[in-house]
Amino acid sequence: MTRHFLVAAILGTAACSGTRGAGPPPPPPLPSPTAPSADLITIYDAVRVPGLEDRRFNHATYWRAVTPYLGGSVTTVTEGTSAEGRELRHLSFGSGETTVLLWSQMHGNESTASMALADIIRFFHDRPDHPLARRIARGATIHMIPMLNPDGAERFRRRNAQGIDVNRDARRLQTPEGKFLKAVRDALEPEFGFNLHDQSAAVRVGRSDRIVAIALLAPAYNEARDVDAKRRRAMQVASVLVEAMDPLVGGHIAKYDDTFTPRAFGDLMAAWGSSTILIESGGWHDDSQKQHLRKTNFVGILSALDAIATGRYADYDPAVYDNLEFNGRSVPDLLVAGGTLAVPGAPTLAADILIRYDRPLLREGGRIVDIGDLGEAQAQDTLRVDGLYIIPLPEALDEDGGLNTGVPAMFVAAEDSLGRRVRFRFERGPPQREN
Ligand SMILES: [Zn+2]
CATH class of the missing domain: 3.40.630.10 (Zn peptidases)
Structure with missing residues (x-):
């Protein structure tokens, strides 16, 4: 950030004034006390x-x-x-x-x-x-x-x-x-x-x-x-x-x-x-x-x-x-990038997932706000899950068994598409690593 602090401005002004007339130039004015x-x-x-x-x-x-x-x-x-x-x-x-x-x-x-x-x-x-x-x-x-x-x-x-x-x-x-x-x-x-x-x-x-x-x-x-x-x-x-x-x-x-x-x-x-x-x-x-x-x-x-x-x-x-500068954009909290989405009963697809917390400072109440190719999306945190399958839990699926935005961020990232060998678990909070 550029700073335009007062003291520098006053000293700058003083340097170019007070040169007219005879005798020594007057002393520069005292800078006002700094905060x-x-x-x-x-x-x-x-x-x-x-x-x-x-x-x-x-x-x-x-x-x-x-x-x-x-x-x-x-x-x-x-x-x-x-x-x-x-x-x-x-x-x-x-x-x-x-x-x-x-x-x-x-x-x-x-x-x-x-x-x-x-x-x-x-x-x-x-x-x-x-x-x-x-x-x-x-x-x-x-x-x-x-x-x-x-x-x-x-x-x-x-x-x-x-x-x-x-x-x-x-x-x-x-x-x-x-x-x-x-x-x-x-x-x-x-x-x-x-x-x-x-x-x-x-x-x-x-x-x-x-x-x-x-x-x-x-x-x-x-x-x-x-x-x-x-x-x-x-x-x-x-x-x-x-x-x-x-x-x-x-x-x-x-x-x-x-x-x-x-x-x-x-x-x-x-x-x-x-x-x-x-x-x-x-x-x-x-x-x-x-x-x-x-x-x-x-x-x-x-x-x-x-x-x-x-x-x-x-x-x-x-x-x-x-x-x-003005307040700019509002950045979601977590990007889960590079995974393969595996909704039960549907074909798998490459999809990133963006999550926003209802209580961001506590990282609680995660919701999915976007799904798909989010390569350029920005988030406070990014978790790479390359090579892993993203499998939604039942709580995150709608009546027809599909995934949509606005649902609770409840899913696992696992090594196979049936959810075996879970590596990360998401339950509306930050990702929990599993052994
Ligand atoms: Zn207010």
């Missing part, structure tokens, strides 16, 4: 909240983990209730002029940023004298609503208990969760908003093979996708995020689709006047519980809050964000 992400990475382990190592936590588990860090510099402002009566909490930190509102897990199965907000709350609570915490508290008032959709979190699903996607309820406000967020927004009229989500771990950066760890968006506030002063500020904060997250996920940051969605909270928050930033946590290698992306959110969000509280974001070039 403190190195320091945040160093202290992270000491402020990480224990008890959230499994990302499928529910409301009770989450607040049991976070409650020890409430009080002191972190105050509870208002409380609401979800459709099923779970508590929605609005917390705040700092007393500076610029108002910032962050909300997470509006989609119940998107918990990465809730974990990061827990760590940020602990950082504010345990380290109020840390220079970064002091700068934030002096320049900004930070409002947080972690886990906006606890009923969805209880089931680890996207929608709330009413079956509504809260992020499509910004106009009608039929969900208690959407109403709560809107009421907090209306009371605060925040200058900045952070809309915190997770996206599929299968998405790649642009046309590359690189997995998207983080996708960012400064959402459009109208159909024309104009860039006014407020959207430009959001883009500058997104550039801060790119710089701060780069040491952890460099080259794996993409830009989210910026089509205006007039029912979505992110877009309407922008239309209602907040400079809004969407952060989507995607996937990372060997990180099924998204703990690396949790840390990346912690470092990125605190760096962005610091830049907002100090005004330092205004020095950033929006192009750092704007030049990111």
Whole structure:
């Protein structure tokens, strides 16, 4: 990834100015302080909240983990209730002029940023004298609503208990969760908003093979996708995020689709006047519980809050964000290549098989999404089965005994077409090798 970091830009400008008039040229202006992400990475382990190592936590588990860090510099402002009566909490930190509102897990199965907000709350609570915490508290008032959709979190699903996607309820406000967020927004009229989500771990950066760890968006506030002063500020904060997250996920940051969605909270928050930033946590290698992306959110969000509280974001070039490649294609999880398909009662044929997991990070719930000559197909993993027969198990066959796409990935790869001498077994999870 090309980096266009600010310090180089400022030094470059300084080198070609200040030569007119008599006397020695003025000293170049000091570069603005670099993002403190190195320091945040160093202290992270000491402020990480224990008890959230499994990302499928529910409301009770989450607040049991976070409650020890409430009080002191972190105050509870208002409380609401979800459709099923779970508590929605609005917390705040700092007393500076610029108002910032962050909300997470509006989609119940998107918990990465809730974990990061827990760590940020602990950082504010345990380290109020840390220079970064002091700068934030002096320049900004930070409002947080972690886990906006606890009923969805209880089931680890996207929608709330009413079956509504809260992020499509910004106009009608039929969900208690959407109403709560809107009421907090209306009371605060925040200058900045952070809309915190997770996206599929299968998405790649642009046309590359690189997995998207983080996708960012400064959402459009109208159909024309104009860039006014407020959207430009959001883009500058997104550039801060790119710089701060780069040491952890460099080259794996993409830009989210910026089509205006007039029912979505992110877009309407922008239309209602907040400079809004969407952060989507995607996937990372060997990180099924998204703990690396949790840390990346912690470092990125605190760096962005610091830049907002100090005004330092205004020095950033929006192009750092704007030049990111978009989210690209979604790559299936597993390609089983080079085998001979042997459906009982049918002629054998050369066929590759492509599999997508319903729960990709856990590699569970495999389904067949394509069958045939898939020589150019890309997948996260490829298993060569040259010389082996692919024999579907009964669970994978339709009523007529045939194989089709969409069926559970249940089959064996064996040395003969009758399924003797099985080498690999697929039961909706990753291939199991047999002896
Ligand atoms: Zn979402």
